[in-house]
Amino acid sequence: MTPITAPKGVAVLGSTGSIGTTALRVLDRQRARFRVTALTANSNGALLREQARKFQPAFIGMVESQADADDAWKSGTDALIAAATRDDVDIVLNAIVGAAGLDATLAALKGGKRVALANKETLV
Structure with missing residues (x-):
């Protein structure tokens, strides 16, 4: 028998951008494996509010x-x-454009989080 594991908590940094919205569509189809625990956006409050209603x-x-x-x-x-x-x-999915998400990425790594980078600037 396969053990039941709790869904992994995912933070999507930059959830209202192109990569963030695509990631949320994927996560929505994988709710048994992942739960969205944190969402951030730069300034699109209307879309962030809609995402928050959907993913809680x-x-x-x-x-x-x-x-x-x-x-x-x-x-x-x-x-x-x-x-x-x-x-x-x-x-932590860093879907933030440029180096703006660098501090959050470094903090996540220091905290032992698994980080998924969706931009090259953080690597450079």
């Missing part, structure tokens, strides 16, 4: 605060690090 993550962060953001949302660049280092996160 424990953490939502938006780098550039907007008037439509809930008080429960975290804001600023520290939100990226907070999402990447949560105890309920096993895998």
Whole structure:
């Protein structure tokens, strides 16, 4: 008999961009294996709100605060690090353009998280 394992918690940094939205479509089809525990975006509050309703993550962060953001949302660049280092996160997908997600990636690695990079700048 195969042991039942809990779904892996995934933080998607840059969830409203092209790579982030594609990743969420894949994760949506793999809910038995993965659960979205954290979502972050730069500034697209409307799409982030829609994603949050669908996936019900424990953490939502938006780098550039907007008037439509809930008080429960975290804001600023520290939100990226907070999402990447949560105890309920096993895998961090960095789908942020450029070097903006570097600090969060380094924090995730220091915290023993598995990191999936979707940009080359972090490697360079």
